[in-house]
Amino acid sequence: MVIYETQGNRIKAYSDRDVMIHGGYPEADYVFATDPANAGRTYTETDIPIENDPTVEEKASAFDILTGEET
Helix, strand or coil: CEEEEEECCEEEEEECCCEEEEECCCCEEECEEEEEHHHCCCEEEEEEECCCCHHHHHHHHHHHHHCCCCC
8 A cells, every 4th residue: 555644745655565656746666755745646556566775775865864854
């Protein structure tokens, strides 16, 4: 299932099955997506597994830092 989390004025979307999600803008496959809350973007799960590659986690962490969503 695609999980949507509100983070301030942004919505983070990701799969709870460790697969890529598809949709958004530009329409593509994503590990996770962070969009403006008012964008109304939706996503669907794919059958593409997310590789447990440290670089994926590093990129996600760097993105969170750059967008001010660091936890």
